[in-house]
Amino acid sequence: MPTRVSKFLLGLEALLLIVPISFLFITLLPGAFALLFKPQNFPAASLLTFAMGAALLSAARVIAAFYLDGVLGLRRVHGVWWFLCAAGALISVAGVVTATLRKSVDASESDFIFVLKLSAVGVPLMIPLAHVLLEYFFRKQSAHAA
Numbered sequence: 001m002p003t004r005v006s007k008f009l010l011g012l013e014a015l016l017l018i019v020p021i022s023f024l025f026i027t028l029l030p031g032a033f034a035l036l037f038k039p040q041n042f043p044a045a046s047l048l049t050f051a052m053g054a055a056l057l058s059a060a061r062v063i064a065a066f067y068l069d070g071v072l073g074l075r076r077v078h079g080v081w082w083f084l085c086a087a088g089a090l091i092s093v094a095g096v097v098t099a100t101l102r103k104s105v106d107a108s109e110s111d112f113i114f115v116l117k118l119s120a121v122g123v124p125l126m127i128p129l130a131h132v133l134l135e136y137f138f139r140k141q142s143a144h145a146a
Helices: 003-036 039-076 079-101 111-145
Strands: none
Touching: 003 039, 003 111, 039 079, 039 111, 079 111
């Protein structure tokens, strides 16, 4: 696929998926700050929320690198950004599993489980991330073949 078409599709994915999820995450941030002041589960729920935010920012960084500089931009992205993207994907998958296994929401549910279920919202972000990863590996393979 030509780079121009790939960049167009990535921009479309970002517009349709990343922008709405970013706005949703921004609405969750006040609740995460409120969880910081609950002494019974201080670190777990809020740190999970901030990890999701870091993953969202790192995905935006990786996608912007490809959009601006192509595969060369992806090669220049530091490994920490890739690690945060992978961590966000794992958190999202854990959220889907938790939401599937614990379908009922009861009052005794901990804030950590509630935030973990909300992290399932990040699953659509794996589409543009998978797009960028495929571009990186296929273009890298074609460069080695040539």
